[in-house]
Amino acid sequence: MSENNVPVLSADAMHERDNPYVLMGKRIFQHRSAQLGMFLLGVLIFCAIFAQQIAPFDPLIQLDNVKRRSTPCIHLFGCPADQPEHIMGIDGNSRDLFSRIIYGSRLSLQIGIATVSFAILLGGLLGAVAGFVGGWLDDVIMRTLDVLMAFPSLLLAIAIVSVLGPGLINALLAIAIVDIPIFARVVRASVLSVKELDYVMASKAQGASDLRVLVTRIMPNALTPLIVQGTLGIASAILSAAALSFLGLGAEFPTPEWGLMLGEERNSVFNAPFLVFLPGMAIMLTVLSFNLIGDGLRDVLDPRLVHGG
Amino acid sequence: MLQFLVRRLLLVLPVLVGILFVTFAITRMVPGDPCFVMLGEKATVESCKDFNVRFGLDKSIPEQFVRYVTNLAQGDFGNSLKDHRPITTVISERLPMTIELTILAMLFSSTIGIIMGVIAALNRNSFIDTLTMLGANMGVSMPIFWLGLLLAYFFALVLKGTPFALPPTGRLSAAMSMVPLAKAWGITDPGGVRGFFLALLSNSAILNGLLTGNYALTLDALKHLILPSLAVGTVSLSVIARMTRSALLEVLGQDYIRTARAKGLKYGTVIRKHALRNALIPIVTIIGIQTGGLLSGAVLTETIFSLPGVGSRMVDAILGRDYPVVQGFSVVIALIFVFSNLIVDASYAYLDPRVRVK
Numbered sequence: 001m002s003e004n005n006v007p008v009l010s011a012d013a014m015h016e017r018d019n020p021y022v023l024m025g026k027r028i029f030q031h032r033s034a035q036l037g038m039f040l041l042g043v044l045i046f047c048a049i050f051a052q053q054i055a056p057f058d059p060l061i062q063l064d065n066v067k068r069r070s071t072p073c074i075h076l077f078g079c080p081a082d083q084p085e086h087i088m089g090i091d092g093n094s095r096d097l098f099s100r101i102i103y104g105s106r107l108s109l110q111i112g113i114a115t116v117s118f119a120i121l122l123g124g125l126l127g128a129v130a131g132f133v134g135g136w137l138d139d140v141i142m143r144t145l146d147v148l149m150a151f152p153s154l155l156l157a158i159a160i161v162s163v164l165g166p167g168l169i170n171a172l173l174a175i176a177i178v179d180i181p182i183f184a185r186v187v188r189a190s191v192l193s194v195k196e197l198d199y200v201m202a203s204k205a206q207g208a209s210d211l212r213v214l215v216t217r218i219m220p221n222a223l224t225p226l227i228v229q230g231t232l233g234i235a236s237a238i239l240s241a242a243a244l245s246f247l248g249l250g251a252e253f254p255t256p257e258w259g260l261m262l263g264e265e266r267n268s269v270f271n272a273p274f275l276v277f278l279p280g281m282a283i284m285l286t287v288l289s290f291n292l293i294g295d296g297l298r299d300v301l302d303p304r305l306v307h308g309g
Numbered sequence: 310m311l312q313f314l315v316r317r318l319l320l321v322l323p324v325l326v327g328i329l330f331v332t333f334a335i336t337r338m339v340p341g342d343p344c345f346v347m348l349g350e351k352a353t354v355e356s357c358k359d360f361n362v363r364f365g366l367d368k369s370i371p372e373q374f375v376r377y378v379t380n381l382a383q384g385d386f387g388n389s390l391k392d393h394r395p396i397t398t399v400i401s402e403r404l405p406m407t408i409e410l411t412i413l414a415m416l417f418s419s420t421i422g423i424i425m426g427v428i429a430a431l432n433r434n435s436f437i438d439t440l441t442m443l444g445a446n447m448g449v450s451m452p453i454f455w456l457g458l459l460l461a462y463f464f465a466l467v468l469k470g471t472p473f474a475l476p477p478t479g480r481l482s483a484a485m486s487m488v489p490l491a492k493a494w495g496i497t498d499p500g501g502v503r504g505f506f507l508a509l510l511s512n513s514a515i516l517n518g519l520l521t522g523n524y525a526l527t528l529d530a531l532k533h534l535i536l537p538s539l540a541v542g543t544v545s546l547s548v549i550a551r552m553t554r555s556a557l558l559e560v561l562g563q564d565y566i567r568t569a570r571a572k573g574l575k576y577g578t579v580i581r582k583h584a585l586r587n588a589l590i591p592i593v594t595i596i597g598i599q600t601g602g603l604l605s606g607a608v609l610t611e612t613i614f615s616l617p618g619v620g621s622r623m624v625d626a627i628l629g630r631d632y633p634v635v636q637g638f639s640v641v642i643a644l645i646f647v648f649s650n651l652i653v654d655a656s657y658a659y660l661d662p663r664v665r666v667k
Contacts, residue, residue: 033442033443033446144327146324146327147331150324150328150646150647151328151601151642151643151646152600152601152642154602154605155601155604155639155642158608158623159335159627160335166628242452243454246454246609248628249624249627259452262455262458266454269461269462270462273459276455280451280455280458283451283455284447284451284455285450287451287452291446291450292446
């Protein structure tokens with residue numbers, strides 16, 4: 001680019017050019033599908049923050065003088081002005097669907113972030129210990145987690161919910177537990193890949209404690225795969241939580257949770273399809289945003305993929 | 310090859326023990342006394358004591374575990390607490406449908422997924438590629454139950470009256486009925502393991518129709534399974550399409566592909582025989598990994614399409630605290646999952662000689 005015309009760079013500029021985080025940030029903003037993902041996520045976060053301002057009605061309140069399951073009424077598109085405006089219609093409990101969907105974005109983000117943080121903390125700890133200490137402890141931890149992975153993940157989550165009892169918090173806990181092995185494996189692999197390298201040895205030789213070596217020298221290597229896996233993990237956590245709520249094992253009436261909203265109206269799909277279509281669309285766009293960003297991050301962060309597809 | 314398989318089988322053993330332990334533990338940790346749940350208002354201290362003795366719930370936990378494992382090894386999964394029928398019978402009724410659904414979904418997702426992936430890879434960075442990959446991304450992001458409901462709406466209501474209309478619920482049309490194979494063939498039920506497998510065959514509507522020459526039955530069963538398998542298969546289809554694309558792109562950059570082209574082979578031949586075969590290893594892996602997802606998907610779809618499979622029964626059992634059913638079904642599902650992973654490993658060993666030697 002401009003390197004030929006400007007032979008000397010100031011120290012600051014050099015620093016900026018070589019700083020991997022700056023480079024990464026630039027690349028992710030240039031990544032086509034990540035751009036779409038970030039746009040969708042931006043809209044979602046906006047809705048979540050300003051839910052109170054955007055939503056025209058209280059999501060929990062059952063409105064008077066409206067017909068249950070009445071179709072969307074938008075004044076701009078020819079809905080008579082004397083009828084109250086409900087741009088996504090009314091659900092089976094006389095509540096404004098649009099307000100519920102807007103408030104649902106809050107819950108969805110919380111669900112995704114809470115479950116994944118829990119799974120990363122616990123899984124990361126187990127993986128770090130397994131990889132760092134090694135020996136029999138490694139075998140015990142990893143074989144136990146292998147057993148967890150021997151069950152299809154959603155079914156395991158269902159089984160765990162059956163132990164804990166239905167409810168949103170229990171459903172989230174179940175999803176987090178099911179995700180633990182994934183993050184444990186990611187962290188363990190990163191720990192193993194650098195454990196014997198010279199700079200780790202050097203740090204030990206300087207007298208650093210095991211904990212210090214682990215936290216300051218080894219764990220930063222696990223950060224990249226954790227970010228990628230975490231983003232994709234949020235997507236699948238939101239999807240699983242919606243599925244559990246749909247089955248009646250997660251969020252309960254009257255929570256504005258998208259999966260539950262779908263579940264409540266599943267039998268009216270033939271006479272009020274919008275009540276099923278719209279919450280599902282919200283779930284899909286949210287999950288899509290995290291998936292797109294996760295894929296973009298993987299492309300940007302994984303050096304092996306620079307020349308690949 | 311044989312040595313590889315034996316070693317791989319031995320590795321399954323600890324996982325099996327773990328599965329038994331987890332399924333046992335899950336059902337013992339459930340809060341709430343099963344007696345009170347099952348007997349409801351009739352539960353008294355006296356009747357609960359009888360109940361616990363009858364189901365062995367009065368013994369210590371290790372004793373219960375040993376009893377559980379020995380019973381399982383003898384093919385005795387216990388009885389449902391709800392309707393008192395043997396769980397093996399319930400499984401033989403419910404499992405065939407879930408397996409049919411899973412296999413159909415897998416066939417759909419792998420054929421269409423591989424074709425989509427190949428098309429995207431061969432037209433890399435074109436409009437078709439972008440469109441396919443965006444479609445695939447949407448496919449993984451969709452809630453299966455939502456897709457199922459939309460498919461039901463579209464094919465049963467919008468297309469009603471056209472030849473493309475498909476039934477949205479149930480396993481068979483009302484006019485259809487299945488004759489148990491034992492009766493159709495005029496043999497007595499052999500009982501035991503053979504009886505179990507005969508019942509499995511007999512309760513698979515597709516196979517039952519084929520075996521008894523009642524092709525209308527097979528056709529009807531297939532028709533009812535089209536929408537559910539589309540719903541279940543879409544996520545896997547997207548994953549397989551993405552994997553096929555990236556695996557094929559990687560192989561297409563290899564020197565031997567250029568060599569094959571340079572020696573004058575046709576483009577199609579190079580793609581089929583040189584590129585696709587080598588790209589197949591990661592694709593097969595991903596297809597195998599999808600089995601778990603397909604089974605989970607089957608659970609969600611069965612409830613939507615009112616199909617009498619393992620999933621819908623399992624959800625009922627969880628809500629009704631029917632411990633033995635949850636336990637028995639989890640064991641069977643985990644076994645299917647573990648063995649399908651085993652088949653995947655065996656198939657890499659077949660596709661890639663390096664795996665066998667390692």
